[in-house]
Amino acid sequence: MTNTVSEQYAGIDFSPILAVTEGEVITHSRVRDIRLASGKVLALVTLDNGRDHTRPNTLGPATMSQLGETLDALKARASAGEIQAVGITGKQYILAAGADLSDISKVGSKDNARLVAQLGHKVFGKLSELGVPTFAFVNGLALGGGLEIALNSTYRTVDASAAAIALPEVFLGIIPGWGGAYLLPNLIGIENALEVVISNPLKQNRMLKPQQAYDYGIVDAIFPAANYLEDSLAWADGVLTGKTKVDRKNEPGKIERLTKWPIAIKMARGMLESKIGTVPKSPYAALELLDKAKSGTKAEGFAREDEALAELVTGDQFAASMYAFDLVQKRAKRPVGAPDKALAKKVTKVGIIGAGLMASQFALLFVRKLQVPVLITDLDQARVDKGVAYIHDEIGKLEAKGRLDGDSANRLRALVTGTTDKSLYADCDFVIEAVFEEVGVKQQVFGEIEQIIAEDAILATNTSSLSVEEIGAKLAHPERLVGFHFFNPVAVMPLIEIVKTPQTSDAALSTAFVVAKNLGKNAVLTGDAPGFVVNRLLAKVMGEAARAVYEGTPIADVEKAFAPLGLPMGPFQLIDLVGWKVAAHVQDTMVHAFPDRFYANENFHALAELPEVVEKDRGGRVTGWTKAAEKLLKPAVGSSPASAATILARVQDGLAQEIRIMLDEGVVPEVEDIDLCLILGAGWPFIDGGASPYLDREGASERVFGDTFHHPVIKGIAG
Secondary structure (H helix, E strand, O other): OOHHHHHHOOOOOHHHOOOOOOOOOOOEEEEEEOOOOOOOEEEEEEOOOOOOOOOOOOOHHHHHHHHHHHHHHHHHHHOOOOEEEEEEEEEOOEEEOEEEHHHHHHOHHHHHHHHHHHHHHHHHHEEEEEEEOOOEEEEEEEEEEHHHHHOOOEEEEEEOOOOEEEHHHHOOOOOOOOOOOHHHHHOOOHHHHHHHHHHHHHHHOEEEHHHHHHOOOOOOEEOOOOOOHHHHHHHHHHHOOOOOOOOOOHHHHHHOOOOHHHHHHHHHHHHHHHOOOOOHHHHHHHHHHHHHHHOOOOHHHHHHHHHHHHHHHHHHHHHHHHHHHHHOOOOOHHHOOOHHHHOOOOOOOOOEEEHHHHHHHHHHHHHHOOOOHHHEEEEOOOHHHHHHHHHHHHHHHHHHOOOHHHHHHHHHHEEEEEEHHHHHHHHHEEEOOOOOOOOHHHHHEEEEEEEHOOOOOOOEEOOOOOHHHOOOOOOOOOOHEEEEEEEOOOOOOOEEEEEEEEOOOOOHHHHHHHHHOOOEEEEEEEEEOOOHHHHHHHHHHHHHHHHHHHHOOHHHHHHHHHHHHHOOOOOHHHHHOHHHHHHHHHHHHEEEEEOOOOOOHHHHHHHHHOOOOEEEEEOOOOOEHHHHHHHHHHHHOOOOOHHHHHHHHHHHHHHHHHHHHHHOOOOOOOOHHHHHHHHHHHHHHHHHHHOHHHHHHOOOOOOOOOOOOOOOOOOOOOO
């Protein structure tokens, strides 16, 4: 093994990947010399793709090649004594948002994928081999390769207002492959590195704030935005002259490796197996790299990253992840079928029918995001008071966490009012119901409210599976009614299914889409079909799980049979989360609509009456029934357990059939919308691409309807 990174990657021909850079938005490396107060000269490299902040700097092959040439020239100047340090920073607000993933997905072979990793290591590795200290001035967004630029530098500062700092690769089905998996644990210790590299990406791609990056020890200094660069340069000058001592609590010599490191890895592995199962490849590949980073040279660490990245980039899970990432980043932001937003009614006051938990969650979200008056009503004042108290309490919690200042919290509380007097709905522009899931009840409350509100006010129903058209059948103006289906927990889940009936006007629909966007949610247009998208497909999954149980399959075996789907939780774990009563209602709705394709059992309702139905392990996985549930199930369960392969094939084929039917019926415009709904509304994994790429790859689409959803099929590159 060679001693330096430069020697390690010398002589490699990178032309195969440089040939696929057509269309790359090149991030240029612009250099200017800065004479510091001490008289020393720092050559400052500014990364800039020439676009505004909406198009962040990215790191494609041509960009990397140019940066490499720039650093070679600076090394020569350092050797000649012309410069005493090198700094690297980005254009305003952005260091770099990581690799240009569109280029990575075009590499064409495993050998070329390895070249992408090697080029990054070769170029970034130069930052530690220039012969003078290097300083990364993290002036803004630094994701993936952007953060790895900093990690390869000698010293790092961060702007206190930087948007986000992260290594999000595991979220996308790959690993930090330009030094991050080796350098980070050796900089900040294994526990913190596990958090940044694995845990945060798996928590809906959580990012670090600058202060957290400083507290972890990722950066050496943090400065306010106002004079960030000037302060960083003065700090760098202090380091160069010896006036400023950089004290790192986790210097390599201070990191305990013999005991802590393997224990942390073992605990992380157990946590992963419990939380996500063993189907996702990238978290385990990252874990392996972090484990091995405790010993050996940087060159060895980089070589391991090269192989891991080549393996993952060419795999099926990365191909599906890139498809999913594109849906979430692009399609979700431009909803298909949304009318012109100019048609939307301006919403200056919101009414919420009901004051229970769901209604209170709505009220909190509407008042926080729209900052307009929000009215809640219920049948009696005690329920109303309880709802308002809950909302005020939640605002107080946000204030206590520092997410709201005192004035803002008081203003939000003042905007929320509760009453039993429905006449106060008169000046509401947008009224949503959160009442009992029964058509007659919803018809009745809307009938009352329609007499009070303005003619152009919009009515919205949060029904999860009932016909929106039927709910509006008795309205004088059914065209004003739209389905507006949230997912629980309301504050967290990013999807709203917006349901259009044959009567829904473009104005109502447009208002719904604008309101959803202003709430910070992603909206997908669906037709008025039973279960819409998410609940219809979840009902399919839950129904097949229930069918297997009633045939006689132990519940733990059923949960395991679903593992290859890679879902965030097993079917019974999900039922236990959403509630057995809700699940029973949804199954009944779907069986009533499509008796030949969906499964329900009358015992669902009996189970729903029990205080506890299933037993779970510490990780939340379902391990068995409670004694009360077992007693209730005993007479109803058969003696012909299904094999894991049979259960999996049934659910795969069932999903493929149902998605094909939904597309044929026009429930959504395209299959991409179904995948988007499953990703955003049910947490289905990026590594499946939602559902359709997975069903194509597994052969379910071909088995069911003799074709595939995608042409060509979304899969990894052959080796």
